[in-house]
Amino acid sequence: MSDKNQEFPIDQELEAPLKKVRYPGFDMDILSMQLVTEARLLEGKAVIQLRPVSAPPEVREELENQIAAMVREATGVAEVEVHSPEPPQPKKQEEKGPHAIDGVKWVVPVASGKGGVGKSTVAVNLAMALSSQGLKVGILDLDLYGPSVPMMLGVTGVQPDAVGDKIAPIMAHGLKAMSVGFLIKADTALIWRGPLVMKAVRQLLHEVAWAPLDVLILDLPPGTGDVQISMAQEVPITGAVVVTTPQDVALTDAIKGVDMFRQVNAPLMGIVENMSYFNCPDCGSRHEIFGHGSVKPLCEKLGVPYLGEIPLDPTLRQLADLGQPKTVLESPAGEPYRELAKKVMAQLQSQD
Numbered sequence: 001m002s003d004k005n006q007e008f009p010i011d012q013e014l015e016a017p018l019k020k021v022r023y024p025g026f027d028m029d030i031l032s033m034q035l036v037t038e039a040r041l042l043e044g045k046a047v048i049q050l051r052p053v054s055a056p057p058e059v060r061e062e063l064e065n066q067i068a069a070m071v072r073e074a075t076g077v078a079e080v081e082v083h084s085p086e087p088p089q090p091k092k093q094e095e096k097g098p099h100a101i102d103g104v105k106w107v108v109p110v111a112s113g114k115g116g117v118g119k120s121t122v123a124v125n126l127a128m129a130l131s132s133q134g135l136k137v138g139i140l141d142l143d144l145y146g147p148s149v150p151m152m153l154g155v156t157g158v159q160p161d162a163v164g165d166k167i168a169p170i171m172a173h174g175l176k177a178m179s180v181g182f183l184i185k186a187d188t189a190l191i192w193r194g195p196l197v198m199k200a201v202r203q204l205l206h207e208v209a210w211a212p213l214d215v216l217i218l219d220l221p222p223g224t225g226d227v228q229i230s231m232a233q234e235v236p237i238t239g240a241v242v243v244t245t246p247q248d249v250a251l252t253d254a255i256k257g258v259d260m261f262r263q264v265n266a267p268l269m270g271i272v273e274n275m276s277y278f279n280c281p282d283c284g285s286r287h288e289i290f291g292h293g294s295v296k297p298l299c300e301k302l303g304v305p306y307l308g309e310i311p312l313d314p315t316l317r318q319l320a321d322l323g324q325p326k327t328v329l330e331s332p333a334g335e336p337y338r339e340l341a342k343k344v345m346a347q348l349q350s351q352d
């Protein structure tokens with residue numbers, strides 16, 4: 001048995017083939033995702049146990065087939081048993097598997113296939129706009145690798161207190177906020193290994209005193225990786241918002257993002273086109289820098305709601321850097337976010 005996997009017993013001969021298997025729709029292999037909880041070779045038979053993950057039956061089957069094929073090819077064993085259990089029903093408060101966060105009604109992740117497309121900006125301004133409509137809103141920065149929510153909310157250098165056995169979120173502009181950025185020193189580069197990612201995601205979701213909240217917005221890291229799968233394992237998702245720019249390359253990544261949510265059975269609220277166009281304040285003309293308007297047809301093709309467009313607006317960047325989301329919301333630059341919030345709110349309320 002490998003020393004590296006003391007938490008999850010995995011026979012050494014099975015490590016290499018399991019490392020080759022990627023979860024459908026994700027960039028990572030199932031070992032790095034900590035999806036395999038046990039893998040044994042016993043008397044000519046391989047038995048692989050997976051963690052419960054919410055997934056459509058066809059994805060579960062595809063994963064089981066991939067694992068069996070890789071293990072057979074690498075070890076020559078004829079019999080491979082793969083156990084991939086269904087997660088428990090979300091309403092039951094279980095220790096493992098997705099379960100609702102105490103006192104939180106809706107969970108809305110904001111995701112992007114690619115970095116730098118404005119996902120955190122959308123997450124923060126959407127949270128502000130929903131809060132201005134009277135909802136109790138929280139924002140959780142799950143971008144463990146580059147937390148930017150503290151800066152965007154203008155609350156860097158603060159440290160959360162404890163309340164009972166939970167961490168108290170930081171109050172900022174009427175939002176309850178939590179970020180790894182509050183828990184580690186600025187400029188500390190953290191290297192997140194698989195098990196730590198899962199633990200951090202679980203703690204940030206379930207061990208923060210969020211209640212009572214109508215909606216918790218999650219700012220995810222870009223791409224499809226371990227934070228995303230950990231989130232899907234820990235909490236039932238109400239509906240995800242995918243942010244993209246209209247460029248071809250960003251669109252390809254957005255499709256991957258949409259696919260990822262489908263693979264973990266998470267509903268999608270739709271796609272937002274960010275940095276859609278630029279209204280030049282000097283010449284008054286409109287510039288479509290990244291080729292405006294390609295997201296709407298993409299949504300139609302994918303059968304996903306189109307959530308609107310947000311122009312490239314330099315005041316947005318300046319105010320985000322200064323941590324002044326309230327000023328954004330109350331200015332003309334806040335209009336697209338107010339519109340987005342209306343669409344998101346309509347979808348949330350339709351779930352009641």
Ligand SMILES: Nc1ncnc2c1ncn2[C@@H]1O[C@H](COP(=O)(O)OP(=O)(O)OP(=O)(O)O)[C@@H](O)[C@H]1O
Pocket residue numbers: 112114115116117118119120121122143146148220221222274275310311312313314316317318320321
């Ligand atoms: N519509 C916009 N107009 C002008 N600037 C914008 C707009 N949206 C985002 N920005 C700016 O673009 C930069 C990247 O935005 P943001 O950090 O939100 O992206 P991201 O997708 O979360 O990036 P990453 O996840 O890679 O950190 C920031 O400086 C932000 O202020």
